[in-house]
Amino acid sequence: MSDAAAGNGASSARKAINPWLIAPMVALAAFMEVLDISIANVSLSNIAGSLGAGPEESTWVLTSYLVTNAIALPIAGWLSEYFGRTRFFIACIIGFSTASLACGLAPSLGMLIFFRAIQGLAGGALQPVSQAILADAFPPAQRSMAFAMYGIAVVAAPAIGPTLGGWITDQFSWHWIFLINVPVGALLIVLIRMYLPDEKPNHDGSPIDYIGFSLIAIGLGSLQWLLDRGQNEDWWDSLEIRVLTGVVIVALLTYIVRSFDQHNPIVNLRLYRYRNYAISNLLMFVLGFILLGSTALLPLFMESLLDYSALDAGLVISPGGFAIMAMMPVAGKLAGRVDLRLMIAFGLLCAGSSLWYMGNFNLQVDSTTLALVRVWQTLGIAFLFIPINTMAYIGLPASANNQAASMLAFMRNLGGGVGISVLVTLISRLGAHHQVPLVANTSPGDPEWEQHLARLQGVTGSHDQALALLNQTVQGQAQMLAYIDAFHFMGALFVLMIPLVLLLKPGQADPEAEPAPAH
The missing domain is CATH 1.10.287 (Helix Hairpins)
Structure with a gap:
């Protein structure tokens, strides 16, 4: 099928079906998949205890999903063209729902890990295919509002996932964090078959590149x-x-x-010759780095230094997810009236300043302050997701929408994976680095150290317990300094991205643009 024919087909679909019937369906599919990235995090101890496994083994429930998910994301665009996007979309939902059912009924940890891998492989395509469907279903002038609905799904889901997972596990059992996908998937299959037009495969008969x-x-x-x-x-x-x-x-x-x-x-790297698309991918990587990195770091901070439970930590960061959900439609409306570059710059500055402010936290920070600053951060992120996605399509041919959406979703997830790894490593290494001078300043013979030790000994009634408490205090202060460094690093990274915004080209996506050359 030619590009022109494909474009005419997409145009006919837009005229035949109200795109606002399509938008909530595909957004729900993306939400379901992204939610499963984080919903199992707080339930690992319950899973391990139920299946007779150790804590280290149970982490493979997360790893297996993330590994196969990372493989599926960038190739989803090519697969949707090869098999037909609607058919491929339905097949992925069926595979994801079936694997979810198998996860919920898994009799052993090995079987659970296996089915989680299948779940990640089938679900990895749901994000990019959802975005590609929206890009084709809506004309350029309305894409911002469509991406707002999609943004609510993929940005808010990681924020509320741990809290929802903890609540489901406490109220029912860990099995239901997987089983809830089954009725949602069944509903989506029915709705998609009713309202989403079937699309024939769009390929030129070239053999599949198995080596690629x-x-x-x-x-x-x-x-x-x-x-x-x-x-x-x-x-x-x-x-x-x-x-x-x-x-x-x-x-x-x-x-x-x-x-x-x-x-x-399979992954068309020639798309990166389009300036807006290349810059948008870099911005999306940084957005994923900081959004998912901070979402992992804040609960870790609260649980390890402030003695919050996993559920309490989730409740503190949840208002940020609701703030994104509330602000996405506002950002979507503004995107049609305000220069998108200004929105991106504002979002970077807003989110960056909130993270820099987190560098003022101490071990006495209260939950209200934590929640408010998290809301401040996510308000800035709401003004990033929509304009970055919209700017990415400016200048791209309509025939590139499938692959473009796949790589944008992949870059966001890759940024999140890198962000979590880098930030957790920073906390560990910087904590040890800061502990050295603190220990050097708290040695026997120092008057301040002796006074503090005497006070603790008076409270505990034991010299050894007082020493243990003093050591714990030093370690806590060192870890606090490490978190401060990490918050400053994230804030500075956002602000440093602002000059890139000047390189973006304003305008509307051009469905008639020439595709990237094949050779």
Whole structure:
């Protein structure tokens, strides 16, 4: 099928069906998939206890999903064109729902990990295919509001996932964090078959590049594994991590070199010759880095230093998710009236300043302050997601929408994976770094140290207990300084992205633009 025919087909679909019937369906599919990235986080101890596994083994419930999800994201665009986007979309929902049912009924940890891997593989396509459907269903002038609905799904889901998962586990059982996907998936299949037009495969009969598929699967799967396991294995001090790093470099570099000789590459890297698309991908990577990184870091801060429970920490950061949901429609309306570059700059400054302010936190910070600053941060993020997605399509041909959406979703998730790994490593390494001078200043013979030790000994009635409490205080202060550094780092990273906004080209997406050359 030619690009012109495909464009005419998409145009006919827009005229035949009200796109506002399509938008909530595809947004719900994306929400369901993104929610499963984080919903199991707080339930790992329950899962491990129920299935007779250790804490270290249970983390594979998360890792298996993330690895296969990372593989599926960038190739989803190519697969949706090869098999027909609507058919592929329905097949992914069926696969995701069936795997969710199997996860909920898994009799052992090994079976649960296996079905989680299938769940991540089937669900990985739901985000990019949902976005591509919206890009085709809505004319350029209305895409901002469509992306607002999609943004609520993929940005708010990680924020409320841990809280929802904790509540479901406490009120029912961990099985239901997976089983709830089954009725939602069944409903989506019925609605999609009713309202979403069927689309024929759009490919030129070229043979499938199995070598390219293998290189992407090996390279990205190893990359996600490396990011997830790096800190636990002490990064490059571990042979496992060094081997994985080599595999990632060889596999991905080989794919990049080969892709420019392919007529129909699985991931079309030539799209990066479009300036807006390239910059938007970088901004989306940074957005994922900080959004998912801070979403992981804040509960860790509250649980490890402020003695919050997992559920209480989730409740504190949940208002940020609701703030995003409330502000996305506002940002969507503004996107049609305000220069998108101004919105991106404002979002970067707002979110960056909130993170810099978090650098003022101390061990006495209260839950209200934590929640308000998180809301401040997410308000800025609401003004980033929509304009970045909208700007990415400016100048791109309509025939590139599927692959463009896949890479945008992949870059956001990759940024999140890198962000979590980097920030957790920073906390660990900087905590040890800050502890050295603190210990040096708290040595026997120092008058202030002796006075503090005497006060603690008077409270505890034991010299050893007083020493233990003093050591705990020093460690807590060192960790607090590490978190301050991490918050400052994230805030500065957002602000440093502002000059990039000046390089973006304003305008509307051009469905008649020439596609990137195949050779």
